[in-house]
Amino acid sequence: MTPVQLAAMLMTFVIGVVLGGMIVFMSRGFMASRQIRAAQKRAVRIVAEARNQSKEVVNEAKVEIDKVRASSENEARERRMELQRMENRLAQKEGHLDHKIEEAETRERQMTAKEKEVEAVKSQLSELKAQEIKELEAIARLSTDDAKQLLLAQMESELKQEESRRLREWEIKIRDEAEERARGILAHVIQRNASEVVAETTSSTVPLPTDEMKGRLIGREGRNIRALEQATGVDLIVDDTPEAVTISSFDPVRREIAKQALNKLILDGRIHPSRIEELVAKAREEVEATIFSTGEQAAYQVGVHGLHHELIKLLGRLKYRTSYGQNVLAHSLEVASLSGMIAAELGGNVNVAKKAGLLHDIGKAVDREVEGTHAAIGADLVKQWDKSKDVVKGVAEHHLDTIDVSFWGFIVSAADAISSARPGARRESLENYLKRLKSLEEIADSFTGVDKSYAIQAGREIRILVKPEQIDDLSSLRLARDIVKKIEDNLEYPGQIKVTVIRETRATDYAK
Numbered sequence: 001m002t003p004v005q006l007a008a009m010l011m012t013f014v015i016g017v018v019l020g021g022m023i024v025f026m027s028r029g030f031m032a033s034r035q036i037r038a039a040q041k042r043a044v045r046i047v048a049e050a051r052n053q054s055k056e057v058v059n060e061a062k063v064e065i066d067k068v069r070a071s072s073e074n075e076a077r078e079r080r081m082e083l084q085r086m087e088n089r090l091a092q093k094e095g096h097l098d099h100k101i102e103e104a105e106t107r108e109r110q111m112t113a114k115e116k117e118v119e120a121v122k123s124q125l126s127e128l129k130a131q132e133i134k135e136l137e138a139i140a141r142l143s144t145d146d147a148k149q150l151l152l153a154q155m156e157s158e159l160k161q162e163e164s165r166r167l168r169e170w171e172i173k174i175r176d177e178a179e180e181r182a183r184g185i186l187a188h189v190i191q192r193n194a195s196e197v198v199a200e201t202t203s204s205t206v207p208l209p210t211d212e213m214k215g216r217l218i219g220r221e222g223r224n225i226r227a228l229e230q231a232t233g234v235d236l237i238v239d240d241t242p243e244a245v246t247i248s249s250f251d252p253v254r255r256e257i258a259k260q261a262l263n264k265l266i267l268d269g270r271i272h273p274s275r276i277e278e279l280v281a282k283a284r285e286e287v288e289a290t291i292f293s294t295g296e297q298a299a300y301q302v303g304v305h306g307l308h309h310e311l312i313k314l315l316g317r318l319k320y321r322t323s324y325g326q327n328v329l330a331h332s333l334e335v336a337s338l339s340g341m342i343a344a345e346l347g348g349n350v351n352v353a354k355k356a357g358l359l360h361d362i363g364k365a366v367d368r369e370v371e372g373t374h375a376a377i378g379a380d381l382v383k384q385w386d387k388s389k390d391v392v393k394g395v396a397e398h399h400l401d402t403i404d405v406s407f408w409g410f411i412v413s414a415a416d417a418i419s420s421a422r423p424g425a426r427r428e429s430l431e432n433y434l435k436r437l438k439s440l441e442e443i444a445d446s447f448t449g450v451d452k453s454y455a456i457q458a459g460r461e462i463r464i465l466v467k468p469e470q471i472d473d474l475s476s477l478r479l480a481r482d483i484v485k486k487i488e489d490n491l492e493y494p495g496q497i498k499v500t501v502i503r504e505t506r507a508t509d510y511a512k
Helices: 003-140 144-192 212-217 219-234 252-268 272-301 309-320 328-346 350-359 374-386 389-397 405-422 430-445 473-490
Strands: 205-207 235-237 244-248 448-456 461-466 500-505
Touching: 144 328, 144 473, 205 252, 212 219, 212 252, 212 405, 212 500, 219 235, 219 252, 219 405, 235 252, 252 272, 252 309, 272 309, 272 328, 272 350, 309 328, 309 374, 328 350, 328 405, 350 389, 350 405, 350 430, 374 500, 405 473, 430 461, 461 473, 473 500
Parallel strands: 461 500
Antiparallel strands: 205 244, 235 244, 448 461
């Protein structure tokens, strides 16, 4: 290939490339113009749509603005009307206040005038009172101070009478309430407690098979009777009583030992000093065993457990002790039962009450050997062998003779009074009985204003008739208290004594 041909081919290739590029460029420009025109059309359409939508939004906004404006105007109108009404009410109230202020000022002026009038009347009254006092002093011939003293004395007398009357009313009320409550408790307790009516007695007489036994008991030159008396500590009385001898001793236990030993001697038939000593020792052992067994049975019977063996032994000794013909052990069992029931009714400790009631007369087991009252002796004994302070108080205070009386002292005292004062519980000699009745009447007759006095109901009550011209109603109350105090200080008696003062006014006239 020649260079000319090669150059022609290169030229043709260049021209082709240039033409191809131009064609590609022109086609791309055509496509871009088409896209521009389409975009312009879409833009025109979008603008048109936007204009339409903006017109609708503007219209809706105008409508909403009109509504809001109308609502605001209505609300403002209503507020203006409400403010107007409030202004009208305030104006009315202001008018009422002004009217009331005027009325108050008028009343104040009237009150000021009335106060002046009252002050004037007071001054007139003071002058009249002073004048009246002067006239009264002249008429009564008493000064003001003297009249005051007289008036105060009268008032003091009236106050004392009123005080006595009120005191009597309250005392009657309290006593009635206490008696009603006590009667309820005691009636319930007594109904639950079954007791024997006949009091137990201690016999000191030993029957003999024949009168010949008396000589054998005395022995040669009285050696047998002396040996028996020396071994037992009793007095053996051999008198004209047929087929019987009497044992005399202040100690019931010794008397019981002698009685058993004597019965054993009579049955055995061998009566001489050595046999007497042997049988007395055997009888003493049996009696001591019986005493301990009796004490255990008594504690078990009332449900009191854990007693010291010394207390049980002393409790058993009460079987051979009597008081006014009443067996002290039976009395103690009854008091223990009653004390437990009373404590149950009052909400107290039943076990403590029973133990205090059972041991309340424990001092009587040794009161012939130790000085002092049986209540104080018993309290000391219980204090040695029992740790309960309440039980000691109940034993020490059951006769109400201490300065302070505890709850347990009152319970045991009430139970003791019930047991000892019930019918048939105790036996007194006729001489002591008559002496007590006479002493009661003498105490009552010793007071001024007493007309007559009568001891009734076996000395449980005394009725006193007073002179009405010397003793009034209030004085009769004081008289009853004074008589009660004197009876308590001067007499010894079981249970309680009721003092009744009777004042009677009689009017007598005659038709002629």
